[in-house]
Amino acid sequence: MEKLKAELWDKVQYIFRNYYDRMIHAAMVYDGEIDLNILRKSIYRVVTHFPILRSTFHSSAIDPHWEVNEDYTLEEMANKVICDDIKASALASLSKEISFKGKLQFEIVVHYSRGQSAISVLVNHMCMDGADFKYFVSKIIEGYNLIAKGGDISDLQLKSGSRSHSQLYKDMTEEEAEDAKKLYKNVSHTGVKNKFHFTDDKDCTTRFNFKKLSSDTVQALKAKGKEHGATLNDVFMTAYARAISTRLAPSDDKRLVVTSMKNLRDHIESENSESITNLTGFMPCVLDEVGENFCDTLHLISEQNKISKEDKFCGLYGIPLLALAFKLFPYAVAEFAIKAGYENPLIGMSNIGIIPQEYVELDGLKCVDAFMTGATKFKPYIQLTITTFQGEVTFCVAQKCSDEDERRICELLDAVVSQLEEFLKA
Numbered sequence: 001m002e003k004l005k006a007e008l009w010d011k012v013q014y015i016f017r018n019y020y021d022r023m024i025h026a027a028m029v030y031d032g033e034i035d036l037n038i039l040r041k042s043i044y045r046v047v048t049h050f051p052i053l054r055s056t057f058h059s060s061a062i063d064p065h066w067e068v069n070e071d072y073t074l075e076e077m078a079n080k081v082i083c084d085d086i087k088a089s090a091l092a093s094l095s096k097e098i099s100f101k102g103k104l105q106f107e108i109v110v111h112y113s114r115g116q117s118a119i120s121v122l123v124n125h126m127c128m129d130g131a132d133f134k135y136f137v138s139k140i141i142e143g144y145n146l147i148a149k150g151g152d153i154s155d156l157q158l159k160s161g162s163r164s165h166s167q168l169y170k171d172m173t174e175e176e177a178e179d180a181k182k183l184y185k186n187v188s189h190t191g192v193k194n195k196f197h198f199t200d201d202k203d204c205t206t207r208f209n210f211k212k213l214s215s216d217t218v219q220a221l222k223a224k225g226k227e228h229g230a231t232l233n234d235v236f237m238t239a240y241a242r243a244i245s246t247r248l249a250p251s252d253d254k255r256l257v258v259t260s261m262k263n264l265r266d267h268i269e270s271e272n273s274e275s276i277t278n279l280t281g282f283m284p285c286v287l288d289e290v291g292e293n294f295c296d297t298l299h300l301i302s303e304q305n306k307i308s309k310e311d312k313f314c315g316l317y318g319i320p321l322l323a324l325a326f327k328l329f330p331y332a333v334a335e336f337a338i339k340a341g342y343e344n345p346l347i348g349m350s351n352i353g354i355i356p357q358e359y360v361e362l363d364g365l366k367c368v369d370a371f372m373t374g375a376t377k378f379k380p381y382i383q384l385t386i387t388t389f390q391g392e393v394t395f396c397v398a399q400k401c402s403d404e405d406e407r408r409i410c411e412l413l414d415a416v417v418s419q420l421e422e423f424l425k426a
Contacts, residue, residue, distance in 0.1 A: 003065050005163075006065050007278070009126075009129070010064075010066075012338070023124065025373050027370070029368050032364065033112060033365075034365065035144075041077075041153055043077035043143075047077065051068040053106055061330060061332035079109045081093070089111045096122060105126070106121070106122060108122070121136075129278040130350065131273070133372060134355065141360055159276075163274070181320050184324070186318050188345070189343060190257045192256065193346070194255065195249050196249070196412070197247050198401065204400045208396060211413040213420070215390065215392050218393050220424055221420060234305055236393075238297045238423075239416045242294065243416045255289075256286075259284040261282070261374070262281045295423075295426065318342075345381070347383075348377075348384070350383060352374075354387075354388045355370050355388065355389045357389075384397055
């Protein structure tokens with residue numbers, strides 16, 4: 001049986017399995033009925049090309065690795081559900097967890113309801129990050145359209161290459177690469193322990209909570225932010241920071257850290273990974289104080305984010321430390337060391353960015369809604385995920401929590417939107 005090396009972030013995602021569900025999620029809704037057979041053929045082509053998606057992870061104490069499975073069928077590529085509520089059905093599918101011991105590391109379901117269809121896509125985060133998740137979905141759609149128009153699915157072009165994090169250094173000068181590989185600073189250690197005020201409830205289930213911004217509102221926020229020398233992402237982070245700062249667990253420490261997930265493909269000339277993989281890093285934004293008003297906070301955040309982005313090694317800090325731990329110690333010891341020394345962000349924000357129309361538009365069908373979100377967090381960790389589709393922004397908090405926790409999350413999302421509305425009026 002063919003074996004694949006467990007790459008750096010494969011192992012880290014596995015180690016962090018007690019902090020979140022290790023899944024990455026997407027759903028697309030269409031006017032009209034999807035041809036399930038065509039979709040399965042496209043998925044089959046993509047999955048055959050990328051063996052990581054049909055592999056089983058073995059968490060060996062000495063040699064963690066993937067074993068590639070060959071006994072997969074066309075019918076296993078996607079399931080079919082007839083439902084009354086298409087949104088509820090899709091979210092129920094996305095609430096599952098795929099076992100790393102499974103034969104396939106994804107689950108795709110097509111939901112049919114009253115002339116509409118939805119595709120829910122669930123993938124083990126160990127296989128890929130948000131950037132390559134968008135690529136994965138787009139290639140399935142591209143393959144579907146190719147077949148629907150009478151083309152040959154074997155003509156679908158798919159990238160091939162390494163999944164290793166070492167590709168981050170390939171386009172650097174020899175001196176830059178040498179310096180980047182010595183960035184042992186553990187940026188996960190900020191010394192700030194403030195966290196969202198969850199309950200101690202134990203009866204918790206996976207919940208997805210959303211808030212949307214219209215395209216007109218998004219454009220107005222972008223223009224207003226520009227007046228202050230800030231990006232739209234800075235504006236969103238400011239609203240999130242201000243909203244969550246009044247909803248923290250009791251503490252004498254007034255500092256706040258919002259950690260962004262940084263797409264490290266910026267360090268590659270092509271801005272693309274060689275194969276589907278994880279190439280992400282932490283970019284913490286530490287606030288000693290939140291500021292008296294939105295503009296105060298925006299200035300603090302935009303200036304700090306600007307400094308981070310101007311650093312030519314942005315997001316690369318701490319990666320050599322992780323790599324060294326796996327190199328020096330047997331996997332079981334490295335897992336213990338990383339758990340002890342590496343901190344998962346208590347308050348995170350991940351802007352997956354724009355979902356281009358061509359990534360999700362099926363032949364003969366109009367996509368009317370789409371969103372993606374990262375892992376479902378476990379208390380006390382929380383993350384706001386942001387995606388943009390057709391100019392509209394979707395905020396999502398995917399959380400394993402209780403009814404009361406969900407109520408608090410809904411209040412948080414309402415407060416984020418209220419902060420943005422107040423900014424526009426200022």
